[in-house]
Amino acid sequence: MKLPFFKKKQVKIEESQFDNIPNHVAIIMDGNGRWAKKRGLPRIAGHKEGMDVVKEIVVAASTLGIKILTLYAFSTENWKRPKSEVDFLMKLPKEFLHIYLPEMIENNVRIETIGEFNALPTHTKEAINYAKEKTKNNNGLLLNFALNYGSRFEIVRAIKHIMSDINTSDITAETLDEETVSRYLYTDGLTDPDLLIRTSGEQRLSNFLLWQLAYSEFWFTEVLWPDFNKEIFEKALHDYQQRKRRYGGI
Ligand code: FPP
Numbered sequence: 009m010k011l012p013f014f015k016k017k018q019v020k021i022e023e024s025q026f027d028n029i030p031n032h033v034a035i036i037m038d039g040n041g042r043w044a045k046k047r048g049l050p051r052i053a054g055h056k057e058g059m060d061v062v063k064e065i066v067v068a069a070s071t072l073g074i075k076i077l078t079l080y081a082f083s084t085e086n087w088k089r090p091k092s093e094v095d096f097l098m099k100l101p102k103e104f105l106h107i108y109l110p111e112m113i114e115n116n117v118r119i120e121t122i123g124e125f126n127a128l129p130t131h132t133k134e135a136i137n138y139a140k141e142k143t144k145n146n147n148g149l150l151l152n153f154a155l156n157y158g159s160r161f162e163i164v165r166a167i168k169h170i171m172s173d174i175n176t177s178d179i180t181a182e183t184l185d186e187e188t189v190s191r192y193l194y195t196d197g198l199t200d201p202d203l204l205i206r207t208s209g210e211q212r213l214s215n216f217l218l219w220q221l222a223y224s225e226f227w228f229t230e231v232l233w234p235d236f237n238k239e240i241f242e243k244a245l246h247d248y249q250q251r252k253r254r255y256g257g258i
Contacts, residue, residue: 030202039208039232084158102135116148123157166192
């Protein structure tokens with residue numbers, strides 16, 4: 009049964025509100041395992057289905073003029089999963105790019121990653137590096153995969169780099185500020201997400217962009233990621249457009 013608020017007429021992004029499209033959207037794509045379980049399928053079937061949803065949302069985001077889409081594809085904690093599932097998840101970027109890279113290029117999408125890239129398997133890195141190289145001059149949507157990403161690790165890594173740079177840079181305890189810390193994060197140069205979406209009914213951050221989400225709007229849905237689609241995405245954007253962002257002011 010379709011919930012009334014999913015009716016197309018109501019979720020349509022209004023022309024007049026195109027100027028209030030978020031610059032950066034981050035998504036925690038959750039619920040692949042439950043989607044598969046509900047159908048008596050192995051968990052990896054949910055991930056496979058979720059991969060096609062990624063394509064749909066990337067194209068939608070690109071068409072709507074969103075500048076950055078950061079997708080949580082694999083966390084530093086996900087290594088704890090059974091080896092067969094981890095192996096499958098590590099093959100997904102290659103599979104995704106094999107099928108969809110031409111369409112990404114057609115849409116002027118640039119592909120990048122955040123996270124501990126070097127610790128990924130060679131085949132995963134090769135596929136992604138190829139896509140990064142092929143899309144590096146595109147100036148449309150930045151599709152940013154968070155892969156082997158953990159926010160606390162990212163912050164500790166930043167502190168370590170700042171400490172090791174302390175003698176060779178003009179950073180001091182007095183001059184260190186938020187802007188400098190931001191420059192030491194994987195997301196250096198990117199604006200913070202305006203909107204965070206999490207699917208599957210869970211309402212937590214799961215070690216995702218803890219620093220960067222300080223002033224973001226959060227939007228949660230019960231829908232499992234493989235069932236997520238362009239219309240629900242537009243509903244999230246529509247809701248975002250109704251929010252008043254105050255950044256601590258009044
Ligand atoms: C969380 O669902 C999902 C993941 C850990 C993997 C996300 C990957 C995709 C959506 C595939 C697309 C990836 C690329 C690189 C194109 P879960 O497995 O934790 O679900 P559950 O909470 O229902 O078990």
